[in-house]
Amino acid sequence: MGEEENNRDSPMSGEEPTTDLTVVSRLYDTNRTIRVAQIVIDWLEKNAADDFDRKFYDRVEYFDDTHIGWENTLKTLKSESSGVSIPFRGTRSLVTSLDPDAPVRQGKPLHDLDHEDEMRLMRCVFVYVRSGQVAAAEELCVKAGHHWRAATLEGWKLHHDPNPLNPSQRNPISGNPYRDVWKAVAWRAASDERLPQYERAIYGALCGHLQAVLGVCHEWQDVLWAYSRTMVDQWVEEQLRRAATHLRPLHPLPKDFPEEKLSMKALFEAVEQRPEVQQQRHNNPYHLLQKYIILDDVESLLREAHVWLNDGLAPHLLRCLTHVVLFLRKIGRISQQQESLCTDILEACVKESIERGDVEQVAWYTSVLPVWLQVEWYARFLHNISDDHHRRHALQLAATVGLDTRAITSTVVTNIRLSGSRDPENEVVSETTGDDRVKISAIDWLLYDPKQRVEALRQASALLRTLLISRKIETGSRDLTTQSDNIVREYLCIRTFLDAQDSFTDWFDHYHQKRPQPPKKPTVGSNFSQQVAYEQAEQQHNGELDRWKHTLSLITKTACDRLYNVLLFPEGGWLVDSGLEDQDVDTSAKDTSSSRELRLDNQEPDRAQQMSVLRSIYIPQVTSLLQNILHSTENYKESVRLADIIASEQHQLYKAFGSCELQQFLIKLQETSRELLDCNCDALGYPLQ
Incomplete structure (x- = not known):
């Protein structure tokens, strides 16, 4: 075993030399926790470096341009040794030596100006270390004449000697081979309360002395950086x-060096216990957001964010949270159980964008919602857009991000048509209101896409039914044309009625307002010229009356034809869907018709009831108008025949009459029969023998 250890550091070995740097590099490669901690450190240091010029103004170069350390103390000592008196010297005894340890060893201060420069230098060096710019801190120390201090900042680096594998080439050696000794000295300096606080913090950050660093950390990110390092x-x-990469025994660690290693979870628990952090905890939700991201605790992050939604979020924080959720979803970190929490966050972001009126953001954020919510939210956004240019722009953006524009426009028209609506039977106002104009204008949403003409007609028909029930006939005269099954049939029914109404208005106006008035007869005893003038006026009147009668016959025929078109509307009757009354079709055709009607009823649940109400209102009205025309034009026989049409089982028009309407119809029929009796005809219009 000892031989293997010797070969590991032997220059003749073929293996890569094991040094402090390679050991730590392997640790980073194999340990996820240490990599996460290092990423946090790099992130915090990058943020500090970005804020360095903006936040830190007390920089050494702004106050001193000398390259001599402790210049004023040096000048004072030289003057005293040469016997030169210095004004304003004071009675305080200064250090008598200028080695780095002199102030601590002798317990004497530096010159006041040097002490001020020293404090400023320490603060600036610490800020450089805090922002990860140790090289810049060393350069600053050199510029300030503190070369020895710059050297102390090099001691923490890991030693690496790449030369044992290739003795013929001398590659540069990096790091400190006596790092263990440097660490012991730095630890003692960080623990020495006689040293300035920032100097202790500098060495504490480099050697891992936590308490020394925390003394100058007053914000959450600084405390987190200290714990992470x-x-x-x-x-x-x-x-x-x-x-055991060294060939010599390592210097033992300080007695107060922590034995238990920190974990990321324990690290954040310790950070949150700090008093300065607890004061800022409720003021900055970004810290909680960053904490859960670092800990990879997605569930806690989403639950905390959901609480923020109930309390209200600033727009910028909401957008930040939204993009975090989108990123987590993109990398597959959102589970199926957490989707509802994510959806609430995305909906809140869409709602906030709608309130700000930012079209581009509304379209984009709506596109990341679940499909079943995209139509609902974008339809809400389009609800109040009335300008044609803005409408086209909003639809173009929706199409760009992949939204279903057809479903959206159909939904927004339905929402507007049903918004603020009350029972049309109980709200009979003949005048067109502003809401009516808005609902009519909403149909234009369906006219931008040629493939939505059928839907435009369906929506227009539904709106026309509501307007006609409210007796708003003129409002219902909006012209929309297209074709498709019962939707087209319903439109044609309404169009037929409106044409009949217009024809009756023309007949009424011509019959009562445009009839030529006979000339006034001359008085008895009038002269010859007055008689001639009267005869000429009478001839002219007769000519105009003939023309009026001719025009009246044409208008009467047109009006009667159009009114009959309503009463005798083919395939089941006026405002009766085709297929409902046809009992002779085959089974497959019935199933197809039933499914089509079911789809219409699902889209318009009140459609069947509205069409029934319209028949009960306008079938009796059209019958009454037709009776008036036939009676006024002395077409009594045809007026009587109208009873056969009403009572016919083929058309079943009598079902649309109430008792009151039917009574009025019979009264007018009675008047017509009396006229026939006066004309030497029976009650049905046949001549009496």
């Missing part, structure tokens, strides 16, 4: 003592 030093020291 101490932890790494403990693991490294134990590995070096076990490896």
Whole structure:
């Protein structure tokens, strides 16, 4: 065994020499805990280096440009030795020697200016060490004339001699072969309370003396850095003592060197017990976030974040948390049980982006939601967008990130159409309101994609039903055209009714407002010229009356035809879906029709009830309008025949009449029969013999 150890460090051996550096390198390669701790140290030091110029202003070069250490003390000692008196010398006795240990050994101070420079230098050197810039700290010591101090900062480095394998080439040797001795001296310096606090902290950070470093650490990241460096030093020291790479006995460790090694979990527990950390714990949630990431405790991180959601989060923290969750999901660290917590965080981020109105972020963050939530949240975002340019931009972004724009636009139209809606039967307001205009404008969401024309018609038909139930006929005249099964049929039914309504309005206006008025007859005893003028006016009136009657006959025919189109609408009747009344189709056709109607009912649960209400309102109304036209134009016989159509089992229009409407219909029918009797016809319009 002893021979193998000798061969390990022998120059003639073919194996790679085992040195302090190689031992520690193997430790880093095989031990995950030490690698994590080193990553934390590098991260904290990088952050400190980034903040160095911004936060640290008390730098040595700002106050002193000399290259002589303790210059004022040196000048004072030289003056005293030559007998020259120095003004404002004071009575305090200064050191009589300028070796590095003189102030501590003699118990005497330096010159006040040198003492001030010394404190400033120590603070600056510690900040460099804290930010991982030990080389810069050594360079600063050299510039300040403290070459010996720069040398002490080299002692912590691991020794490595690559030359035993190839004696003919002399590669540079790195590190300190007497690192154990340096560590003992540095530990004693860090423990010496006579030394300045920052000087103790410098050596404590390099040799693993935790208490010396904690004395100058007042923030969470500094305390964590101190504990992390101490932890790494403990693991490294134990590995070096076990490896026995030295050919001489190592200097024993200090008596107060900790025997129990720290773990990352124990490290954070110790950090959180520090008073300065406890004061900052509730003010900075980022520290908890960083802690759980370092400990790889995803479940605790998500639960803590969920508590923050209930308490309210700052937008920047919410976005940071969202990206952490997305990264953890990307690398497969989110379990199925934790998905609900992640979804709540992502939804909160989407909600916050919607409140800020950031279109790009809303689209992107919505795309990382589960598929079943993407449509719901993006539809909420589009709800209040009315400008055409902004609508197109929002849909373009949604398509870019892979959202289902068709489902989204359909959902947003449905949401707007059903928003703020009350029972249309109990809210009969003929005037168009602002909400009505918003709902009509929402249909435009479905017009950007040509493949959504069918959906546009379905939504338009649903909206038209609601408007017509509320007696908003003019509002319901919006023109949308497309074609597909019962959706098209429903649209054609409503369009047929609106055309009939417009034709009746034209007939009513022509019949009552545009009838030519006869000329006024001249008075008895009028002269010849007045008689001639009256005859000419009467001839003109007769001509206009003939034209009016001709136009009236055309308008009457058009109005009657369109009103009959409503009453005699083919394939089941007006606002009756095709296939529901057809009992002669084969079984497969019935199944297809039933499935189609089921899909429509699932999309519009109130559709069947609304269509029934519309029939009960407008079938009697159309019948009454048709009776008025036929009676007014003295087409009594056809008016009577209208009763046959209403009572016909083929059309079953009588089912749409209530008792009141049916009574009014019979009263008008009675009036028509009286007119027929006056015309020497029976009640049904046939001539009497």
